[in-house]
Amino acid sequence: MSRRRKIAIATLVALVAAGVIYLPGLYQRVVGLRRMPVSEEAERRAVIEPPLSTSTDQPVKARMFWASATVAGTVDETDVDTKLSADPVERGKQLLTALIAGPPDPSRRTLPPGTTLLEFYLLPEGTAVADFSNTLSTAMPSGIQSEQLAVESIGDTLAANIPALRRLKILIDGQEAKTLAGHIDLTGYFMLHAPTPAPPATGTDPAPQR
């Protein structure tokens, strides 16, 4: 047997042996990677969901925007007595969680129940990024009007209570989505403008349930 042939046979044997050693480990890693998105999402939820009250919370009238009960296709302001953090990121999480929890009148709901705010963070120069669970898309009543109301309620609520915000990016499950539920474009950044305050109210609604 020539030396070259011996080397070739030895290399083949070694490759098979290496494969036997490494393939089970590789398989475990692939299985682990497949499971990872679920555990990552669970971790993110764990970070966001429990403490909605923070050490800097102050009693305020939160300006919340849900679907108008009187003019179809528009959002209306409802002032809610609650406590909001002075920290804009915490404040944003509190506001969006309250928005999802829903208005005192369920018929004015703009975001589907079961939606979770997975992440909320700020980029420099007033760009807010709100990352929602897939339920926002899958359980959203499909339609131009309903999707537009959802985006307006999110944008107006953030802009009214965090004046430094200028733009909003909405993500679904950590990813950029083409549309919210088939109609409204999520590929760009929504421009935020603080809505004009509502005229003095005769009373305020109770804080929404969380």
Place this chain on the structure above:
Amino acid sequence: MLRTVPKAARFATFLALAVALAAFAKTGGGQSPGVPSPPQTQSAQPQNPLKPPPPATSQTPTQQPAPPPPGQAPRRTIQTVVLDPAHGGTDEGAHGSTGIVEKDVTLALAQVVAARLRRDGLRVVMTRTGDQTVSFDDRAATANAQVSAIFLSLHVGSSGQVGSASAYYYDFSQIAPSGSQAAAHGLLSWELAQQPWQSYSRRLAQLLQAELSARFRGSPDLPSGAAIYQLRELNEPAVAVEIENVNAPNADALQSLAAPLAISISRAIQSFRTVYAAEMR
């Protein structure tokens, strides 16, 4: 030989390890480039709200020549209506509590509207004539291949007052495009093809909404601007109409809206043709 084998084996093991590492690195890819990262990653740079941010989409922008500025465009008359029965195929659109599916209603409505517009002497191009899945891009491509055309997308919503109807145009003031969509060197990206036509689209939507509010109880008097994905890629005046809604008691209740819808669209387009021709003169 005894000395050769371990060397070869070590080399082979190294090779296998390298392959395994490469495979591991490949499967462990991170987020898509379109997703802004939290601040701590430092990958998202400060953004000037007036300046388009870095690419927020993985789409490759197809550069298209910008349409002629509306005031100097050679197109003087509207001859073709691209009628878009929204959704279709695997994209069923909205589902009603009584089993109504948006894609079926939009097609049925479009057929009635098309017949009316053909009687008016207009050429009608449909983006689908059956239950096909047609992408946003393919619908836009169909529309953008026409000369002297307008685009009208038909939808059925799921939340508004039953029997009402709303007209929409793409409002670019509501949304800042992502970087890859931004115009450069006098060219306009496919994704922003609608931008130069916004004022015409708004005018068409106004005329349409006036007709709709006269025939559909509960409709608004004015159209709405919204960031409707389908409209953004269109290189002509483009509007969407949403009839309410899929939770109607039965499909006949929605089908009965086809005739007034066809009249509304027909009249609005006639008015728009006059306005458009006058401005193009």
